[in-house]
Amino acid sequence: MTTPTNDVCLPETEHDLVAVGCGPFNLGLAALASTVEGLDLVVLESRPELRWHPGLMFDEALLQLSFLADLVTLVDPTHPLSFLAYLRDKDRLYPFYIRERFHPTRREYEDYLRWAVSRLPSVRFGHQVESMAWDTGRQRFLLKVLRADGQRLSLAARDVVIGIGTEPTLPGALASLPSSRLVHTGSFLHRLEDVEAARHVTVVGSGQSGAEVALHLLQRNLAGGSAMSWLTRTVSFAPLDYTKLTLEMTTPAYVRYFHALPQVTKDRLVAEQWRHYKGISTETLEQLHDLLYRRELESGLADVELRCGVAVEAASVSGSGDVVLRCRHLDTGGTFEHTTALVVAATGYKQRTPGFLRPMDGLVRWDEQGRYQVRLDYSVELAPEVGGRIFVTHADLHSHGVAAPDLGVSPFRNATILNAVLGREVFALPRRTAFSRFGLPGDAAMSQGDAPTTRFVGPAVTSGDPAPTRTPRREAS
Incomplete structure (x- = not known):
């Protein structure tokens, strides 16, 4: 109806x-x-x-x-x-x-x-x-x-x-934890009282949000605060890929190319390109390392632990009230238990x-x-x-x-x-937004007269922006 x-x-x-x-x-x-x-x-x-x-x-x-x-x-x-x-x-x-x-x-x-x-x-x-x-x-x-x-x-x-x-998302491994023992990064500053009362806080997950929470916890640790751990399944605490040609994947040229791909290809690319939108800023990583270096000159501080390549597979609350995370080390396949008082989930958002x-x-x-x-x-x-x-x-x-x-x-x-x-072009949309050409040479590029004369057979995917007719200059992206 x-x-x-x-x-x-x-x-x-x-x-x-x-x-x-x-x-x-x-x-x-x-x-x-x-x-x-x-x-x-x-x-x-x-x-x-x-x-x-x-x-x-x-x-x-x-x-x-x-x-x-x-x-x-x-x-x-x-x-x-x-x-x-x-x-x-x-x-x-x-x-x-x-x-x-x-x-x-x-x-x-x-x-x-x-x-x-x-x-x-x-x-x-x-x-x-x-x-x-x-x-x-x-x-x-x-x-x-x-x-x-x-x-x-x-x-x-x-x-x-x-x-x-979007809304915060939790993996199944953490979803069963009571709210008193679990904080999503999106609510971190609203739960500072719980964070400051915990003797040990563990960040699970990566990305910029996880790194900023880890930075805050590390600053507190240096000031005599609680112990902290940072566990992530990524192979490293990976930086945001902010290189210039990679940034061209955020231009209208790449958007047009990407949209024409088969959905199975698009899903694969989004998963592969996670460092472009889920990585950590270089500045934040440098601040973290500086604080870790400063700890070398201090004594009597609570423990700090950083581990990458670790998947949290299950979580429970022990009889004493601690959170016990069952973890798997992805490189070796070995398992171990990690005990903490509070988990901060840097586990992203969903539609x-x-x-x-x-x-x-x-x-x-x-x-x-x-x-x-x-x-x-x-x-x-x-x-x-x-x-x-x-x-x-x-x-x-x-x-x-x-x-x-x-x-x-x-x-x-x-x-x-x-x-x-x-129903009309009230706003002129930019035509040249990337130097890169995505996909096979197509009609849009060939019509500009300055694309390679490569001959191809098979279905074409629309390329990026039309080929420039003069020496290109860099545009803001």
């Missing part, structure tokens, strides 16, 4: 586009759309205000990307909601210039996001979307919304963007499944792993009777590659969505 029934007549408004969720990606959508005349966009967020990873907001933690990866710059560098416009408005342009660091702190970046929110009346906090259905007669999506003040209302929209983000889509069961196309089937323009495959479009942000890792969680590709994705919604 695609036409919803209304038990109660709710106050209703109609819009061109409704975006659900207000993280940086949908906030960027609202920012770009704010300069488009005639577009009625509303962004709905269940939380009372914008908070960006508050459980990991360490004072000196840096954004892993340049300030150019703001809400708008890589599509429209003159936009009034750019990071540089924020610095000018806050009278911090010269201090930022003299600082000579392209990477803002995460705290500063959150302040920038909140500054942008204050200039976007289209963003509505305290609005929880309870259900969404397709009305065949009106050819509109109908969203039932609960406001923080208890009032319910209905919104009708021609198109919808879902950007509800959040929106409960409000239940009225559209059978209308949204999912793959065999329960993921959206996402077109190149970020719209989801829907049943033929649905005349509107659902777009997704940050739910496209499996379809568009490792650029999906990257803030730098967000303006391109949002501009693509807005162009599709408006």
Whole structure:
């Protein structure tokens, strides 16, 4: 049944586009759309205000990307909601210039996001979307919304963007531990009282979040704090692959190439390219080593243990209340038990499944792993009777590659969505974004007249950007 029934007549408004969720990606959508005349966009967020990873907001933690990866710059560098416009408005342009660091702190970046929110009346906090259905007669999506003040209302929209983000995930080996003995990194700073009370804290998992928690625990250890361990199944405490040509995998050129690949190939590549989006910043690794080196000059400190190549296979709580982890050393196959008081799970996040889509069961196309089937323009495959479009942000890792969680590709994705919604190129999308050419020589490259004259047989995968017709210059990526 695609036409919803209304038990109660709710106050209703109609819009061109409704975006659900207000993280940086949908906030960027609202920012770009704010300069488009005639577009009625509303962004709905269940939380009372914008908070960006508050459980990991360490004072000196840096954004892993340049300030150019703001809400708008890589599509429209003159936009009034750019990071540089924020610095000018806050009278911090010269201090930022003299600082000579392209990477803002995460705290500063959150302040920038909140500054942008204050200039976007289209963003509505305290609005929880309870259900969404397709009305065949009106050819509109109908969203039932609960406001923080208890009032319910209905919104009708021609198109919808879902950007509800991800949620913490736990492996089965840790899922049985009681909450008093387990903290996910996403809640770390909210559980500091538990962390500081534990005589021994063990971080399980890697990535930037795990490294920042390990750094915090190591700093406490040097100040006379508790013992700490860091266990990860990766073969090393691997750095983020931030080399220039590897970064071209976050460009629109690679996104177009990646999207055309068979799904089995895409899943393999995402797994192989984990260091691009799950690695640890070199600066954090250097800070960790510096602290470990400093410990050599101290005595009487609690123990510190770092082990890589270790898989945690099971966890339990002993009679004395300690956590016992059963571990396997992956290189040798040997097993051992690790005892600790508290586990911090640096085990990542998974795609959040929106409960409000239940009225559209059978209308949204999912793959065999329960993921959206996402077109190149970020719209989801829907049943033929649905005349509107659902777009997704940050739910496209499996379809568009490792650029999906990257803030730098967000303006391109949002501009693509807005162009599709408006049916015209309101935002000029960049054509040359990578020097690398991905895949076989194809028609797009050959048409430029400067690609190799390689002859090939078999199905072609769309290459990256068109070949340049003159000496290329480096672009920001």
